[in-house]
Amino acid sequence: MASITGKTNLFIVTSPRSPHKMRDEVKVLVENFGGQRWERNRQLQEEFYRTLAQEEFFTGSLSGELDFKGRDRITRGPKALGLVELSPTIQLTNAGEAYLYGKRPYEIFTRQLLKFQLPSPYHIRLNVAHLNRKQTNYRRFFQEVFVKEVADTYAIQIASGQTLLRESREKSAQKFINTKSCNHIDYADAAIRYLRETRLVSLTGSRSNRIHIPNDKREEVKY
DSSP: OOOOTTOOSOOOOOSSSSTTHHHHHHHHHHHHHTTSOOTTOHHHHHHHHHHHHTSTTOOSOSOSOHHHHHHHHHTTHHHHTTOEEOSSSOEEOHHHHHHHHSSOHHHHHHHHHHHOOOOOOOOOOOOOTTSOGGGSOHHHHHHHHHHHHHHHHTHHHHHTTOOOOTTOSOOOHHHHHHHHHHHHHHHHHHHHHHHHHTTSOEESSTTOOOEEOOGGGHHHHHO
16 A cells, blocks of 8 residues: 555545456455465466456456556555455455455445545645636636645645656656646546445536435435
């Protein structure tokens, strides 16, 4: 799991991006490699990924570091939500057992997601109520506000010149802000996908950015 110590942005699991994939992938892991040692076992991690690649539901490629890809499938979402134990050996948790083989997987997923808590900072929101949206392009307006939010969030790092990114040798503030903006969008997208997997929320319309609570779920959400 990624470290959030000292971070100013809200963290959410981003792998797998579509959480419903976890049921099939964890099942392949425990049914083929259960009871074996996972940690620092790169050969097994690669073998797991190659086994996944033989399944009809698999999406991905057999290029690159396959042991890393194998780890990424398991040590993010499945481990964070308490579905699988990897130490000392690979085994399902009670929650994982119910999620994989029970009759109500979405209820189990919801319960595990509700347990996933992290300390997160409260950001001061921009007071943009006085701006007239009719006088500007909405996409441009949104981008300007979003970029300013990101710049304010990382103001200390930018002011002190700590803008070097591990993915690039470029150290410019603009590159830093652009990269952090993309990261925020990735985290937001993953957060919505995980929430939708609970079936407690949905999006209104195929191109809408609005979260909708179905009428038959309102009492459950309120609870």
